[in-house]
Amino acid sequence: MIQLLASTRSKEYPIFLDSGASESVGKLWKSIGRSGKVVIVTDSNVAGLYLEGISASLASEGFSIAEVVLEPGEGAKSLEQASRLYSRLFELQVRRRDAVLALGGGVVGDLAGFVASTYMRGIGLMQVPTTLLSQVDSSIGGKVGVNISEAKNYVGSFYQPDMVVADPGLLKSLPERQLQEGLAEVVKYALLTGEDFFSALESSSGEFLDLNMSFVEPVVRRCIEYKLRVVSEDERDYGRRAVLNLGHTVGHGIEAAGDYGVYSHGQAVALGLIAAVGLSQRLMGLPGEYGERLGELLGDIGLPVRMQGIDPEAVLASMASDKKADDLSANMVLLKALGEPQINCDVEGELVRAEVERLVG
Ligand SMILES: NC(=O)c1ccc[n+]([C@@H]2O[C@H](COP(=O)([O-])OP(=O)(O)OC[C@H]3O[C@@H](n4cnc5c(N)ncnc54)[C@H](O)[C@@H]3O)[C@@H](O)[C@H]2O)c1
Structure with a gap:
């Protein structure tokens, strides 16, 4: 497995790159010293394909898991959706040592990343990008955010993830x-x-x-x-x-x-x-x-x-x-x-x- 290191002023974090790497998400998350809950945020297209495998990988390493499945599409990148996610995290009693796992393309990554950056002023974040655009671009570099009705990407923050797992094997189901x-x-x-x-x-x-x-x-x-x-x-x-x-x-x-x-x-x-x-x-x-x-x-x-x-x-x-x-x-x-x-x-x-x-x- 290829391991790259992202080194920014705010954080250093590993990027694991390999076809099949997502099957080891649980092991990899543990290997960087994480414990606690993981809330997987994804959309319904991706959920049907990969949610079960990702959940199983985390569960087998003893992580407690919750899942949130959104409607696919740019419409999910909204403050209303972010607000629903905050409430869900509260309901699940998510605390600062817990984490959000963004499983999907740039839409899921930007929204889930924004929620992770702001809920309790910042909780753990893992990006598991499933589109080519999100593997080469949006999951790396820490720009997270949502759209407002006037403009795209106008509300957001810089928030680096704790780990990225880029699995090009997941691109096989991509249209x-x-x-x-x-x-x-x-x-x-x-x-x-x-x-x-x-x-x-x-x-x-x-x-x-x-x-x-x-x-x-x-x-x-x-x-x-x-x-x-x-x-x-x-x-x-x-x-x-x-x-x-x-x-x-x-x-x-x-x-x-x-x-x-x-x-x-x-x-x-x-x-x-x-x-x-x-x-x-x-x-x-x-x-x-x-x-x-x-x-x-x-x-x-x-x-x-x-x-x-x-x-x-x-x-x-x-x-x-x-x-x-x-x-x-x-x-x-x-x-x-x-x-x-x-x-x-x-x-x-x-x-x-x-x-x-x-x-x-
Ligand atoms: N944060 C950044 O730095 C950054 C950079 C570039 C783009 N973006 C943002 O990224 C978003 C676009 O991301 P995108 O192009 O990944 O689109 P997307 O997240 O909307 O995903 C595209 C479609 O592919 C489906 N899909 C995802 N993975 C799949 C898979 N493996 N198999 C089958 N279907 C799959 C999704 O359900 C969705 O319908 C925009 O909101 C854009 O603003 C952010």
Whole structure:
């Protein structure tokens, strides 16, 4: 089993990575010195697949267990749902030495993590991510939170888990579309890491989509390691952590312009990456070959490379309203080279417009 160490100013914690690792959750939790109750928070899709196994693993090590099963979907990430969970934890007489186990994708992880960070001012937290996005991104780094009706992720905190168990074997039940969602973030990490990772992904995207574990595990590991490095330098997102926004400035504009119904987050990030690479070629001297190679890689994965059904002006308008400013200039992450991201690039509005228009073809 691969064991990585997350090292942040607020906490150090292990990340266990292995296909099958979730079967040993109880042993692993005990191995880091934990005892007491574990409240497993999950959604009904994941519960049907993995709750029994996870509960059995904890029970066999003597942990007392309770289970809370939520409706799947972004709607669960709300203050109302958090409030219901606080009451449930109170009812179960959960105390500070006890813990919440988030079993699921980013929605469950963000909500359960937020509840763990605030109930009694913080109780134990274990993340067992079950989507690709949550294994490479949301379960690592300590951002937890909920949505409010006005905006996504506006209420939350930084709260590192005590342990993460990333089991790529759990991805076998994931719908292909969810796998593609996560792969958009993986492509982002490859661009941020360098040519070596990017070309490895180009040659293995087919094996990845077939979930051949000898290709999946090393890729998940590289993404986690990259995120750990960034978070250890800038846990609270004051500077360097912004590199993780590569492709997200335009991506968020596309998602919002389609009212979150035309393109999913991962699809919008794919288009945002194309725009960021295009601007990097124009402004930072990134070699021209990368635009083409990125388009091919995203196409192989089944992610969009052209924007349809959304007016570029609407994208620009949502980008402007996102930063609450009228001018169209954008603060973006661009690439000087693969593996050499530059944060806080001030890009003129007309250049952003031209790049978003190019996405339409
Ligand atoms: N905290 C962070 O740093 C961070 C980073 C990125 C995204 N996020 C958040 O993550 C959320 C999106 O997460 P997501 O993409 O994992 O979506 P999700 O949590 O909604 O899960 C997607 C769907 O897959 C199902 N599912 C999960 N695991 C499964 C499995 N193994 N097999 C079959 N079905 C499974 C779920 O029930 C759900 O229907 C958003 O709310 C986003 O804001 C947080």
